[in-house]
Amino acid sequence: MEASELLKKVRKIEIKTRGLSKNIFAGEYHSAFKGRGMAFSEVREYQYGDDIRSIDWNVTARFNHPYIKIFEEERELTVMLLVDISNSRVFGTQSKLKKNLITEIAAVLSFSAIQNNDKIGVILFSDKIEKFIPPKKGRSHILRIIRELIEFTPENNGTNISEALRYLTNAIKKRSTAFLISDFIDDDVETGIPRFDEALRIANKKHDVIALHIYDKREKEIPDIGLIRLKDAETGENSWIDTSNKHLREHYSKWWRNNQRYTDEIFKKAGVDNISISTDEDYVKPLIQLFKRR
Numbered sequence: 001m002e003a004s005e006l007l008k009k010v011r012k013i014e015i016k017t018r019g020l021s022k023n024i025f026a027g028e029y030h031s032a033f034k035g036r037g038m039a040f041s042e043v044r045e046y047q048y049g050d051d052i053r054s055i056d057w058n059v060t061a062r063f064n065h066p067y068i069k070i071f072e073e074e075r076e077l078t079v080m081l082l083v084d085i086s087n088s089r090v091f092g093t094q095s096k097l098k099k100n101l102i103t104e105i106a107a108v109l110s111f112s113a114i115q116n117n118d119k120i121g122v123i124l125f126s127d128k129i130e131k132f133i134p135p136k137k138g139r140s141h142i143l144r145i146i147r148e149l150i151e152f153t154p155e156n157n158g159t160n161i162s163e164a165l166r167y168l169t170n171a172i173k174k175r176s177t178a179f180l181i182s183d184f185i186d187d188d189v190e191t192g193i194p195r196f197d198e199a200l201r202i203a204n205k206k207h208d209v210i211a212l213h214i215y216d217k218r219e220k221e222i223p224d225i226g227l228i229r230l231k232d233a234e235t236g237e238n239s240w241i242d243t244s245n246k247h248l249r250e251h252y253s254k255w256w257r258n259n260q261r262y263t264d265e266i267f268k269k270a271g272v273d274n275i276s277i278s279t280d281e282d283y284v285k286p287l288i289q290l291f292k293r294r
Contacts, residue, residue, distance in 0.1 A: 009150055010143055010146050014107070017104055018107075021112040022115060025288070028291035029116055031294075033079070033116070033294070043056050045066070045067055046068050054069050055067070055068050055069075056069045077113070077116070077118040077119070078118065078172065078174055079110075080120075080207070081106050081110070081121070081145075082123045082180045083182075084125060084159060084164075084182035085126055086156075087158075087234050089102060092216050098279055101277065101283065102149070103149040105181060105214075105283055106146075106149055108287070114138065120141070121172070124148065125160070125163060125164035126156040128156055130152070130156070133145060161180070161195075162186075162195065162196045169203050172207070175207055177210070179212055180212065181212045181214065182213070183215055194262050194266055200266060204271055209272050210273045211272050211274035211275075214277055216279045217278055217279070221253045221256070222241075222243050222249045222253075223243060224243055224249065227242050227244075275287070275290045
């Protein structure tokens with residue numbers, strides 16, 4: 001992509017998502033993701049009724065008069081975006097590709113974070129860690145994130161959510177709010193069951209993980225349109241299927257429902273808040289509902 005075209009795309013996304021984060025999400029984000037813990041603010045003279053456990057004995061000894069420590073809630077957070085950039089994101093039959101929807105949502109969350117004075121970092125992953133952008137503040141940092149989401153080409157095609165979660169756990173020492181953005185197509189080949197449950201449970205003990213499931217409605221069921229050729233975006237394998245075969249369509253729909261049930265159970269057992277957003281859906285309402293739920 002030429003530099004001028006890339007800049008136009010980045011600017012277009014910035015205008016849309018920055019406005020949303022400022023006018024719609026600001027209050028909800030601030031309420032949903034408050035600081036975790038207390039930070040020292042100042043000392044003042046002891047007053048009747050103050051908790052004696054808050055006395056600063058060093059300052060008290062220096063002035064020969066009791067002083068106490070004042071603490072305030074830490075407001076600054078570290079926000080991490082774990083973004084699935086495997087080839088299955090390059091799919092969409094409605095208004096936009098999953099990739100484009102993911103980029104917009106990531107941008108909204110990024111602008112919401114810096115408006116709340118939070119740091120924002122990114123882990124781009126396929127079946128390996130493709131790129132790590134350390135947490136920072138500022139508009140230029142977010143524009144870099146948007147550029148990477150638009151033009152970054154992964155080396156690998158597959159998906160390994162566990163690898164991304166393990167990297168988060170090891171690389172980010174301070175507790176963070178981590179948005180895991182993926183289509184969650186990451187099943188065990190033999191069982192067909194999602195395989196990231198253990199890594200998610202461990203990551204959510206250290207961090208506050210929120211899962212955003214991005215999907216296209218054509219992934220839920222196959223339409224009856226006759227003989228078609230399909231290509232697996234992650235393996236590159238081509239196959240012809242007869243979509244007029246009712247048994248085949250029902251079998252696929254059953255797989256999708258089972259996959260979603262297993263995934264929902266994983267989120268529930270790990271204590272992870274989650275929402276699903278379709279490519280033909282306005283993502284504003286689901287995000288606001290998520291924020292208010294917290």
